Amino acid sequence: MVAVVTGASDGIGMEMAKILGSLGFDLILAARREKELSQLCYAIAKKFHVSAQAFVCDLSKEEDCRRLHAYCKGRDVRVFINNAGRGVIGPFLETDLDAEMEMLRLNILSTHLLFKLFSGSMENGFILNVASMAAFQETPLMAAYGATKAYLYHLSSSVNYEFRKQGKPVHVATLCPGSVATGFDKAAGVPHPLSGMSASECAEAAIYGMFRGRSVIIPGTKEKLARLAVKLLPREIILPMEYRIQGKKLGIF
Numbered sequence: 001m002v003a004v005v006t007g008a009s010d011g012i013g014m015e016m017a018k019i020l021g022s023l024g025f026d027l028i029l030a031a032r033r034e035k036e037l038s039q040l041c042y043a044i045a046k047k048f049h050v051s052a053q054a055f056v057c058d059l060s061k062e063e064d065c066r067r068l069h070a071y072c073k074g075r076d077v078r079v080f081i082n083n084a085g086r087g088v089i090g091p092f093l094e095t096d097l098d099a100e101m102e103m104l105r106l107n108i109l110s111t112h113l114l115f116k117l118f119s120g121s122m123e124n125g126f127i128l129n130v131a132s133m134a135a136f137q138e139t140p141l142m143a144a145y146g147a148t149k150a151y152l153y154h155l156s157s158s159v160n161y162e163f164r165k166q167g168k169p170v171h172v173a174t175l176c177p178g179s180v181a182t183g184f185d186k187a188a189g190v191p192h193p194l195s196g197m198s199a200s201e202c203a204e205a206a207i208y209g210m211f212r213g214r215s216v217i218i219p220g221t222k223e224k225l226a227r228l229a230v231k232l233l234p235r236e237i238i239l240p241m242e243y244r245i246q247g248k249k250l251g252i253f
């Protein structure tokens, strides 16, 4: 049985790969950084006696997404973790347009394409789409990132419902973490990151939640309460709160 993890060279993806290796899955791990991926594959294969292969690719490019899927064809893929993603922070008119376009390609087009290709070719198993708590409400000062995650959250939840109704034995879970201490903030240009849970804690909640058949996974008690608050409070309260949270990360407040 094979598990494929995108964005496995670091952060949450790396921790999810370790857990899947410990559960006996052979692994195909995808990201751009070859050295980090190869070291991880070597460590996992040695520790858990599974096969682990690095697939070096830039998933913001459509051809690399198709190449990854073609590489996995004919293998017994039972788990697909659609995790690679990036953020961009800042006032809408000041964010770098090229970085934002790359984020839209990676977080929307590529995650959509990979989700479609893998769910089409998997006969049964589990897919985990990694969204964010930013999917649940507007995120001024991180507007486009939140919008990309809202797209994935809605797509993933809707398709999971379709598959259940159609009796397709592929379970689609959506992971919606709050702040997690990874390289994500640095890559997104966040000057003052908020403290977050560890990547291993988040990964554990994600993998076991997915195997338990959860459709939406929100790791952490504080985060679950925050989700509830977003459901209950009016947008007039949520929007300024969210502006303040993102503003703190930028050092505005």
Ligand SMILES: NC(=O)c1ccc[n+]([C@@H]2O[C@H](COP(=O)([O-])OP(=O)(O)OC[C@H]3O[C@@H](n4cnc5c(N)ncnc54)[C@H](OP(=O)(O)O)[C@@H]3O)[C@@H](O)[C@H]2O)c1
Pocket: 006, 007, 008, 009, 010, 011, 012, 013, 030, 031, 032, 033, 034, 057, 058, 059, 060, 083, 084, 085, 086, 087, 106, 130, 131, 132, 133, 176, 177, 178, 179, 180, 181, 182, 183, 184, 185, 187, 196
């Ligand atoms: N950290 C948080 O606070 C947080 C909260 C909510 C949701 N999330 C989501 O969780 C997911 C994982 O983020 P993380 O926190 O683990 O961040 P991270 O530590 O920065 O890891 C991101 C991973 O994605 C890979 N990646 C980035 N761009 C890529 C590209 N163009 N092609 C292939 N791989 C690419 C990176 O590998 P390479 O650089 O080697 O390519 C890395 O392995 C993302 O979808 C993120 O939006 C994170």
